[in-house]
Amino acid sequence: MRRTDNSAPTPPDRTLADVPLEEEVVLVRMDVAGDDVESLLERGIVPGCKLCPIRHAPAGGPTVYRVDGALVALRKETAACLCVRSALEAAGVLASN
Amino acid sequence: MNGGTPSATLVVDPAEGNGAAQGRAPLVALVGPPNSGKSTLFNHLTGLRQRVANYPGVTVERRSGQVSLPTGPVEVIDLPGVHGLSPRSLDQMVTRDVLLGEQEGARQPDAVVLVLDATQLNSHLMVAEPVLGLGLPALVVLTMADELDRREGALRVSRLSGELGVEVALVNARDRATLEPVHRFLKALHTGGEEVRACPIVVAADHVEGHGAGRPLPMIDLFAARRERARALGRSAGFQAPRLSRSTQRLDALVLHRLWGPLIFAGVVALVFQAIFAWAVPLMDGTEAAIAASGDLVRTVLPESWFRSLLIDGVWAGVGSVVVFLPQILILFLFIAVLEDSGYMARAAVIADRLMHRVGLQGKSFLPLLSAYACAVPAIMSARTVEDERDRIATIFVAPFMTCSARLPVYALLIAAFIPAQPMLGPFFGQRAAVLVGLYALGLVAAIGTAAILKGTLLKGRPVPFVMELPPYRLPSVRSVGARLLDRAKVFVRRVGKVILTVTVVLWVLTQLPVTPDGETPPISDSALGRVGHVIEPVIEPLGFDWRIGIGLVTSLAAREVIVGTLGTIYGIENQDSQDFELQAALQRDLDLGAAVALLIFFVFALQCMSTVAVMRRETGGWRWPILQFTYMLLLAYVGAWAANAIL
Structure with missing residues (x-):
C-alpha cells in the first residue's frame, strides 16, 4: 500500500475535518489566513506535526485532537483549513525521497 | 539585539511604591506557557507575600511577591x-x-525562570527559544515530574541542561x-554563583521583533x-x-x-447557581446585619453632626x-478556581462553544457570562482569557445583561x-x-441579540481559529x-469599592445641599438630588415614573440595589422592621401595574x-x-419600559 513508486508528492486531498477518530495523520499544509494561524503554530500545530482526533464534543461541537502528547480542541471550520495525509502514507513518501 | 546588560536599562519606578523602588533585591521573572504550573511555583516560592496590580495603561495583571532567603x-x-513572545496578544506583548x-x-x-510542563516538553520547548534567546540569566524549571x-x-x-547551557530543574510542586x-x-x-548564566542561543530578529510586513509565509516556516x-x-x-493520562481519557x-x-455541564451550572443564590444568602444576610449593627453602634457613639451623617449614610x-x-463573589470565585484548576472549565468551554459560536461568541465566553x-x-x-479581541469585546459588552445579584x-x-x-x-412555581x-x-x-x-x-471580521x-x-x-481566591477578592473590593x-x-x-436657612439639611425632595429627580421627571413620565422613582434611578447608579434604600428614605420609612412591607404599600399607591413592570424592565436592560x-x-x-454600552442599554431600557407602560 505504500506509495514508494511515485516520486512526486501526491496532492493532499483530505482535511483534518474528514479524518475519522483514532486515525493518526500528518499536517502538510495550513490554509488559515494571515496572522490567525499563529495561535495554532504556537501550540505546535505546524506542518509536519502528527494529529489524531480522539473525541468529538457533543452536538457538533469542536473535536479533541492529540498533538505532541497534549489535547487540543479545534472547531470543524478550523480543522477544514488543515490539509493532512495519513501518517503511514507520509512515512512512505518520506521513505521514497 | 538585547539592548545591553540588564542593569543598563534598569528602570525603577518610584511611583510603584511597592518596595521595588529600593532597587536592591534581584528581580526574577517567571515565564512559561499557560497551565505549565507557573503560578503554583510562584505560590510555593512567595507564600502569601503577593501583590496583584496592573501594568500601567494595560489590563494585564502584574503579580509579584518576595522570597526571603x-x-x-x-x-x-x-x-x-x-506561548511565545510575538505581539499577537496583549499578554505576549507585556511579557x-x-x-x-x-x-x-x-x-x-x-x-528568568522559564517554567515548562515536563509532560509536554516537545511543544513547551518551543517557548524556550525566544525566551532564553533574550540573553538574560535563566533557570529552566520542568514541572509535573510526578x-x-x-x-x-x-x-x-543533565543532558537538557548541557544542550541549553543553563541549569535545568525537574520539580514536583507537591x-x-x-x-x-x-x-x-x-x-x-x-552570591554570584555559577548557576546564574545565560543561554548561549543566538536568536534571529524575528523572534524578538515580531514578523515584518509583507512576509506572509515565513511565519509557518519559522514555527x-x-x-x-x-x-x-x-x-x-x-x-x-x-x-496520555488514563484518568483524563476516562473522565x-x-x-x-x-x-x-451536556447533562454534567447543566449540573455544574445549576450547582454554581445554587451556591451563589441559595448557599450565599445566609452569609450575605449575616454580613448585611453586621454592617447595619456596626453602623448603629457608631451612630450611638458619635454625637449628631454632618460628620456622623457622612460617615454612616455616605461611607x-x-x-x-x-x-x-x-x-x-467569594463563593463564585471558589467554584471558578476549583473548576479551572481541575481542568473541567476547558471542557465546559468546548461544550459551550457550539452554542456560543452560533450567537457570535465562543466557548471561552462561557465563563465570563x-x-x-x-x-x-x-x-x-x-x-x-478570550484571546480574540473582537470576541472579548462582544463578551464584555453583553455581560451586564446577565441578571446580576x-x-x-x-x-x-x-x-x-x-x-x-x-x-x-403546581405549588412550587407560582406567578x-x-x-x-x-x-x-x-x-x-x-x-444574545446584542x-x-x-x-x-x-x-x-473573519472568524479566528478556536484553539x-x-x-x-x-x-x-x-x-x-486559596491564593487565587484571596487575590481575586482583593481586586474585586478595590475596583468596585x-x-x-x-x-x-x-x-x-x-442630599445635604442646599442647607436650609436654619442650618438643617433639606428634606430629600428639596435637596439637590431631589431637584435632579424633578428635572428628569418629564423624561421618565412616559414610563409611568414620578420624581421619586427618578431619584431612585439616579442613586441606583452607585449600585442597583441602592434604589431600595433610597425609596425607603424618600417615603420616610423609619421603622426598619416593617420597611419592606411599608415600602411595598407606598409603591402600590404611587405606581400602577404598567409602571411597576416598566421599572422592572428598566432594571433588566439599563x-x-x-x-x-x-x-x-x-x-x-x-x-x-463604555459610553456606547451605557447609551445602548439605556435606550433599550427606556424603549422597553415605555412599551410595557403603554401596553399594560
Missing part, C-alpha cells in the same frame, strides 16, 4: 502564561516588554524538596523550524513523551459524552453595598408589591417565580485555590452600575465602548 530577599514576578525592560512601571528582570514518571515518560535533565535547585538559583543571584529544533533538543535530552469519555456531557452605606456581595450572574465586574475581568433586591421588592402570590404550575424567570430570560435574550448584532456590525487546550485533570490544591464609595459620597453630598462602566473603561482602554 538566608542570602537576602529576591523579588519574583509571575508573568502571564504565553516581551517586561523581559526587555521596556514595560512602563517595571524594571528589567535580572534573571506525572511524567507515572505516565511512563522519561527525560535526562514535594518541596524538589524545589531546592530553584532556591539555589535564587541564592546564587546574591516549523522552531518545532524541529525543539524536538531535536528533546531527542538529545532523551525525552520520551509520556502516554473525558464521560464529560464530553454525547449525552452525559458606611457605600462600603456596605460592596461588602454585602463579598460572600457571594456565567460569572456575570453574580456580578458583571469580575465577569468583565475574567473575559481576558444587585438586581435581585429590586426585583424582589417590585414582584412582592405587584405580582400576586398565586400558583401557576411570582414565573415573572422572575421571565426577567432572567429577558436579560439573556437581550445579551452579541449577534455586534458581530454582524461593529465587530464584524482550546485541554489540560489533564488534576486535583486542585487548597494552596493554589472605589467607585461605589465615591458615588455614594457624592450622592450623600447632593446599565445602572458605575463600577461596571469603570471596569469597561479599564478593560477596553478608553471611553468609547
